[in-house]
Amino acid sequence: MKLLGVGSPFDPTNRFQTSGILPPVVLGCTRLVIACYIFAALFYRIARSSVIDGSKSTRDSFSYFTNLTYWGLGCYFAVASAHTLAYAFRGRAPLEKWPKVLQFLHSLLYTTVITFPFLVTVVYWIILAPDESPFDTRYSAWSNISFHALNSVFAIFEVLIPRTERPPWLHIPFLLLILAGYLGVAYITKATKGFYTYSFLDPGEKGSGTVAAYVFGIVVAICVVFGIIWLIIWLRLFLCETVFGMKGEFSSRSRGGRGDGEKGEHEMLAAKELP
Known part of the structure; x- marks a missing residue:
């Protein structure tokens, strides 16, 4: 299980709930604000759809990978904020x-x-946006910035600010499995609702060879993205913890009040986890 990111004990120094520069309360509140923005954007689009097209857009929205990943972002930040604030105030x-x-x-x-x-973000702005008018109206500009730009800003926050470790390499097959599952969703949507969620998945328009090339390209892209993120997190750990000695901002209640990052249990454990 350790190769999958689940050691025993799990996350002994609370890397998921702590940061090298932000106290746990601030980290938790920041994650909560991000979660609130994400859900506000999602529910605003649902409300707008109910008024404009009788919720048709909402029913179709769950067929789009963009929207599914945005729901995933919201759920992660909501859960992460709850865990972080619980750690900040209770120490666990x-x-x-x-x-x-x-x-x-x-x-x-x-x-x-x-x-x-x-x-x-890469697929939208490089492949899809040139054929659309992403800033045609005020609403479309806000929507595209929120769902196709701020999504990566939120991801960058999670890469750089928390003390999280590098993702295990064995997570790559699971990422590919999720993408393969989504490909099934896209073609089920075509069969049941009559439209392709993304034009590059349409063999009638692009040709089956081109569609296969796009799918293979996305597989390669997610592996490249994973590798780049892995290296960035490794660099963050090395600079913060090895070069600058920023072992982390811990809860004063953790481990019997010894989690302040000076001479407590968290400090000793963190030293063993350096990259």
């Missing part, structure tokens, strides 16, 4: 007591949060 995160399978799923969700948004 509920995540520590979760079953191993849920700890693994949380770790995998984190990996999707720091990889899929970049894939969405």
Whole structure:
């Protein structure tokens, strides 16, 4: 299980709930604000759709990878903020007591949060946006910035600010499995609703060879994104913890009040986890 990001004990120095520069309360509140913005954007689009087209856009929205990953972002930041604030005020995160399978799923969700948004942003602005008018109206400009640009900003926050470790390499097959599952969703949508979610998946328009090339390109792209993010996190760990000695901002209540990052248990454990 350790190769999948689930050691025993799981996350002994609370890397998921701490930062090298932000106190846990600030980190938790920042994650909460991000979660609130994401859900506000999602629910505003749902409300707008109910008024404009009788919720047709809402029913169709769950067929789009962009929207699915945005819901994933919102759920991650909401759950992460709850765990972070619980750690800040109580010294322990509920995540520590979760079953191993849920700890693994949380770790995998984190990996999707720091990889899929970049894939969405690159695919949209390079492949799809040239054929659309992303800033044609005030609403479309806000929507495209929120769903195709800010999504990567939120992901960058999770890459750079928390003390999280590098994602395990064995998460790559799970990312590919998720993408393969989405490909099935896209063609089920075509069969049941009569439209392709993304034009580059239409063999009638692009040709089956071109569609296969796009699919292969996305597979390569997610592997490249994973590798780049892995290196960035390694560099962040090396600079913060090895070069600058920033072991982390811990809760004063953690481990019997010794989690202040000076001479407590967290400090000793963190030293063993340096890259």
